[in-house]
Amino acid sequence: MTQTAPARGYHHGDLPNALKSAALEVIDEKGLGGFSLREVARRAGVSHAAPAHHFGDTAGLLTVLAVDALGHMRRVMAEAAEAETDPVERLAAVGRAYVRVSREHPGHCQVVFRTDLVDTDDPALVAAGLATFEVVRGVVADLAAEMNPDLDIDTATRLCWSTMQGVVEIEQKMKLHAHHSGTGLSDTDDTISAFTRMLVEGLRAR
Amino acid sequence: MTQTAPARGYHHGDLPNALKSAALEVIDEKGLGGFSLREVARRAGVSHAAPAHHFGDTAGLLTVLAVDALGHMRRVMAEAAEAETDPVERLAAVGRAYVRVSREHPGHCQVVFRTDLVDTDDPALVAAGLATFEVVRGVVADLAAEMNPDLDIDTATRLCWSTMQGVVEIEQKMKLHAHHSGTGLSDTDDTISAFTRMLVEGLRAR
DNA sequence: GTTGGATCTTTACGTTGTCAACTTGACATC
DNA sequence: GATGTCAAGTTGACAACGTAAAGATCCAAC
Numbered sequence: 517m518t519q520t521a522p523a524r525g526y527h528h529g530d531l532p533n534a535l536k537s538a539a540l541e542v543i544d545e546k547g548l549g550g551f552s553l554r555e556v557a558r559r560a561g562v563s564h565a566a567p568a569h570h571f572g573d574t575a576g577l578l579t580v581l582a583v584d585a586l587g588h589m590r591r592v593m594a595e596a597a598e599a600e601t602d603p604v605e606r607l608a609a610v611g612r613a614y615v616r617v618s619r620e621h622p623g624h625c626q627v628v629f630r631t632d633l634v635d636t637d638d639p640a641l642v643a644a645g646l647a648t649f650e651v652v653r654g655v656v657a658d659l660a661a662e663m664n665p666d667l668d669i670d671t672a673t674r675l676c677w678s679t680m681q682g683v684v685e686i687e688q689k690m691k692l693h694a695h696h697s698g699t700g701l702s703d704t705d706d707t708i709s710a711f712t713r714m715l716v717e718g719l720r721a722r
Numbered sequence: 723m724t725q726t727a728p729a730r731g732y733h734h735g736d737l738p739n740a741l742k743s744a745a746l747e748v749i750d751e752k753g754l755g756g757f758s759l760r761e762v763a764r765r766a767g768v769s770h771a772a773p774a775h776h777f778g779d780t781a782g783l784l785t786v787l788a789v790d791a792l793g794h795m796r797r798v799m800a801e802a803a804e805a806e807t808d809p810v811e812r813l814a815a816v817g818r819a820y821v822r823v824s825r826e827h828p829g830h831c832q833v834v835f836r837t838d839l840v841d842t843d844d845p846a847l848v849a850a851g852l853a854t855f856e857v858v859r860g861v862v863a864d865l866a867a868e869m870n871p872d873l874d875i876d877t878a879t880r881l882c883w884s885t886m887q888g889v890v891e892i893e894q895k896m897k898l899h900a901h902h903s904g905t906g907l908s909d910t911d912d913t914i915s916a917f918t919r920m921l922v923e924g925l926r927a928r
Numbered sequence: 929g930t931t932g933g934a935t936c937t938t939t940a941c942g943t944t945g946t947c948a949a950c951t952t953g954a955c956a957t958c
Numbered sequence: 959g960a961t962g963t964c965a966a967g968t969t970g971a972c973a974a975c976g977t978a979a980a981g982a983t984c985c986a987a988c
Contacts, residue, residue: 527953527966549838552944563968568946570966629895632755642897649898656925664927668916672925674892675885675917682888686880689835691848692855710874711881718924719862719878721870733935733984758975769937774977776935 532570534560543623579635582627586644603659608712618684738776740766749829785841788833792850809865814918824890
């Protein structure tokens with residue numbers, strides 16, 4: 517809640533951003549299930565109908581949050597990629613970053629894939645998706661340049677992103693392990709590393 | 723709506739199943755966003771509070787539907803596996819089946835991963851998840867037996883399921899293609915085939 | 929035949945999203 | 959400085975929702 521404006525009187529100054537912050541607070545605390553426009557308005561200290569004035573409806577606000585989530589993902593993944601030099605380690609690092617962000621802000625990241633809550637045709641959302649795709653694509657392209665010039669980079673990129681998102685869904689939302697031990701953090705990192713190895717080397721014996 | 727009972731008078735005969743059918747109808751027509759206990763009750767021709775009597779609350783009913791969805795998935799995947807002999811083609815067929823079911827009944831399949839709507843600790847749900855896992859595991863195990871005895875089968879199985887679910891999320895919920903042509907059905911089948919090839923052969927050149 | 933329990937209804941309460949009508953504040957123009 | 963105009967918020971209302979509690983109805987066993 518970094519209030520950049522006086523926020524006194526009838527006019528708030530920067531209500532849209534205040535509402536976005538409040539919305540993220542709610543989602544972080546109570547998850548997407550506990551999200552409501554009225555609760556957001558309450559936290560921002562405005563009337564219950566104020567959010568609709570700026571974002572139209574629930575989908576309007578959540579779509580903006582989805583764009584932000586994709587942007588955050590993109591930045592974190594780009595940073596993770598820059599920190600590694602070996603192309604395989606880079607892919608693994610990007611995967612770890614993706615899954616880590618998805619776990620640190622579950623609700624916020626889930627919004628991206630909640631097509632029932634979001635305007636999937638929103639240009640900003642589509643652009644944010646493509647921009648994030650480009651980061652993964654860059655990593656895959658570097659990998660291909662060094663290890664396999666014949667690789668279909670677009671397809672491989674989609675495979676990698678699908679796998680990363682699948683990990684978020686399967687490993688974190690389903691209870692497949694009889695003994696789910698500890699925080700599961702290092703477990704997930706190990707999973708990503710193992711998956712990356714298999715993706716690069718293949719399931720077939722060499 | 724196969725009504726197995728007279729459904730006359732005060733007692734319905736088999737309300738729980740009727741409610742499940744009605745719920746699937748609603749979800750199929752209006753998606754998970756349009757789902758409500760009251761609408762389900764309306765379709766089943768009972769009072770709005772009747773569902774709660776049998777399923778406790780919303781999560782109770784949806785959890786049962788999630789179990790059914792996993793069971794349906796398991797059966798369809800098992801059939802697809804039996805129809806192929808080559809282990810690689812088998813894996814591809816299972817993947818296609820998974821994605822096809824997920825698209826044919828989007829709402830129903832999404833319930834499985836909606837941890838906010840479902841009781842993830844429900845024993846039947848956990849069991850259904852494990853049973854479905856076993857089907858994929860069997861296919862991966864056969865693949866390993868023929869092509870790579872050293873393969874970590876559990877990890878490879880999780881990789882395959884993660885990828886399949888990731889395809890459902892990424893390819894169907896995000897608009898990454900500048901030109902999204904036609905029905906996208908054959909596109910998705912091609913995607914699965916390409917992904918399977920890459921999974922088996924690896925991203926690295928041989 | 930009556931008693932008990934399961935099944936379903938009725939009533940009620942609080943919460944939600946969204947719409948329409950209203951008020952307030954700021955700013956530009958005359 | 960008065961006036962017009964428009965965006966920004968408020969207020970009030972409405973229908974729909976989930977769920978809890980209490981009442982009605984049927985079946986079955988004794």
